[in-house]
Amino acid sequence: MPSKTSLTLPKLTAKAQKIFNAWIRNRDKDLGCISCGGEVQHAGHYLSAGHHTALRFDEYNVNGQCLRCNNFLHGNLIRYRQGLVAKYGENKVNLLENYGSRVKKWSRLELEWICQNYKQ
Ligand SMILES: [Zn+2]
Secondary structure, X not given: OOOOOOOOXXXXXXXXXXXXXXXXHHHHOOOOOOOOOXXXXXXXXXXXXXXXXXXXXXXXXXXEEOHHHHHHOOOOHHHHHHHHHHHHOHHHHHHHHXXXXXXXXXXXXXXXXXXXXXXX
């Protein structure tokens, strides 16, 4: 139910991303960085959230990464892809890449569901 304190859509999107990313980091903490096996410090998108809106909250598209790979190596994407193939298989990665160009506008209801579903 909307209230005076409800967040703007951009803020709600940021909140949902923060909660989702924390869930990803926790899921992957023992697996290590998808690109190099290092310590999981971030949740990194394989296909960027800004350009691939449908995959912003996709459990396959977002994986634990170290700070170095996520920030300084801009995702370390060649190694990221190798890590994804090892984790999920070539077919899944191809599906992700084919699906990636779809545009999705996330609704308030969906974002609120993500906040609730992934909250730890
Ligand atoms: Zn790394």
